[in-house]
Amino acid sequence: MGRTVAERTLAAELDTVRPALTAAYAAELPGARAAVLTRLWRGLVHEPFPWVAARTVGREGVTLLLEDGRRLCGPQSDPWATAVSATGLDLDGVRYDHPAELVVALTVPQGGRLAAELDHSVASLALSRTAPRREAPPVDPWEWEQGETDGHPYHPCCRSRPGFSAAEQLAYAPEHRPVVGLRLAAVEGATVSGEWPSELRDGSTVLIPVHPWQARHVLSGPSGPSGLSGLSGFALRPGPDAHPLLSLRTLDMGGDTHVKTSLTTRLTSTVRDISAYTVTHAVATSEFVERLARRLDGRLHIARTSAAAGAGMADLAALLRESPHVHADSAAGERVVPVAALPALLAPRAAGERLDRVVEFARLALDVCLELLDLGVALEAHGQNLLAVVDAEDRTRRLVYRDLADIRISPARLARHGIAAPPISGRLLNDDPATLRRKVLGSLVTGALGPLAGDAPTLGTILETATRDLAPTADLHALRTQPLPAKALTLMRLDTGGGDLWTVLPHPSADG
Structure with missing residues (x-):
């Protein structure tokens, strides 16, 4: 296939500002298209689109019957998988290997906007993958944040950066280490x-x-x-x-x-x-x-927000926070690693050791987040907000959480524990159990543990093992027995309302 608009635009800009990257960028485009197409296919299979009339799962793959009678066919889709599975999808006999071109062909409401974002996501992902790999372990704390090239493991707009030229991505994006x-x-x-x-x-x-x-x-x-x-x-x-x-x-x-x-x-x-x-x-x-x-006995630290300032408009404001890395004992070999960076950190270890480290992290993270939820605070503990304090053996010892802008606080749950509600009002306060569980499980399981597992069977093993000895609560029971909530990431980009939309994903455990 020829290059799309965003791919051509970034290529032309690279020819001017960094011609040495042009060949590497071109080499990364096919893999970037497949990575974004796989994320899009996951959304199409597992999210509630009104124009999908039926889904049929067979030995050969999944078929979506669209409301206009057309059929979209692709491979099996594990909602928890992170590996590329879709290199092309068949829409009524026509094969599409670029997600933006597929969405244009689908002719769905708001599809033009999504297609443009997917186009930019592919082009930017290819550029991100040209970033040089680090040859030695990070030294400065911020270096642990800069190794991730692919962005959100389940979001088709994982690298969409509208308004950023090639020069600006190279100058500002963390993977390029500017x-x-x-x-x-x-x-x-x-x-x-x-x-x-x-x-x-x-x-x-x-x-x-x-x-x-x-x-x-x-x-x-x-x-x-x-x-x-x-x-x-x-x-x-x-x-x-x-x-x-x-x-x-x-x-x-x-x-x-x-x-x-x-x-x-x-x-x-x-x-x-x-x-x-x-x-x-x-x-x-x-x-x-x-x-x-x-109250959690040192298992969780909060990266403290020390100050905030604004000029009366959302375009001009800033928050100052302490670095999560102050909570590590560097003399003892500890490091603070965003959970999104844990897969790369653990990759050199043997499979059994790697799984042990993930289970240790999962047990602590689930214990902390469910205990805090029971008290009345629902953290949005995905791979970016949640960080692990790991020792020299890559074992998680403590957790750090940052960015409290989208948590939820339940005054009713706080009151049950005799805790006074904080002096705040507005959208952070919510007592609805479904909303609170979505916030926690939809971020921790689908945003942190799922990517660490990489597929449904492994995630099922992790959840079963990690929750075995946790204190029983209604929230833990929901985690063990009910389909798991996840943001409908693709549907949200086709919706004009702008708020969060949700779906449920099949529980990955054998008996879920």
Whole structure:
């Protein structure tokens, strides 16, 4: 097949800014197409699309009967698998090996938007895979965040970075290991929660860290704002150098401080700006969850949010957090590794040893997350937010959690344990058991344990072994006996509502 629009665009840009990568990029395109097509096929098979009338599973694969009478055929789809399985899909006798071209052919509502995102996801994934592999183990803490090239293991828009040119991806994406020069927006009358540091102040002016992509594309030029919610405006100044982390818009500024910046573009499913609600609630939420985590006897640390600042708009705000790596004893050989990086860390070990390490992590993570859920806090513990403190033998000793912006807190559950609710309001509060379980299980199982397992049989073994001795709760019973909730990641990109949509996946255990 010929190259698509996004593939041609990135190739032309590479010819200009990094011609030495052009051949490597071209070589990575077929694998990137198959990786994204596999993710898309997983969604089509397992999510509730209104235009899929029926699904038939046979020995040869899966057939989707579409409402217009056409048939889409492909291989078996294990919802928990991470390996490539679909190199081509058959739509009424026509084979498609590019996910964007397949979605265009499907002619479904909002398909054009999804096709564009898939096109960009393939092109960006191929570019990400040209990043040089690290020859030696990481030394600096932030280096543990920069080895992942493929993004979300189940999301078809795993590497969609709309608005990022090839040069900008090379300059800002963590897998390319750049040093990013932040900008500082000097804002009079900013909203601040927590203790905003003196080095980010100039008298009464608050200096808010700004990602350079945001400074160029959103806050500068004729389309940028000249005044913010009654403020007198702002000026952009040079800021500190920083290292991008697993989340591209969060960076290590040194001195054990991470900054989460606003990035007004859609990466995978969500526009990555920072709401005024988050600015006003972040510190109080962090302080509350930190106190609650102390009940877990040191098994879980919270990467503390020390301060937040905003200028009255989601495009210009930032959060300051402590580095999760302060919770490791480096003298004892401990490291803090995002769960998304655990597969690469454990890969050199023999299969039996690797499974043992995963089960040890799973037992601790399930124990901590279910205990905290019972108390009244539902963590969104996927592979990016949840980190493992591992020893020299790659055994998980403790956990660290960061980014509390999308947790849920249940005042009713807190009250049952005699715990006063935190001084917050709004969307973080929710007592619905289904919502709380979705938050925990839909992130921990489908966002962390599933990718670590790599397939349904292995995940079933991990869940069965890891939950064997956990304290019985209604949430644990649901985990063991019910289909597992997962975000309908593909359906969400075809929906105009913008909120989370859910599906259920078959339980991976033999008797589930």
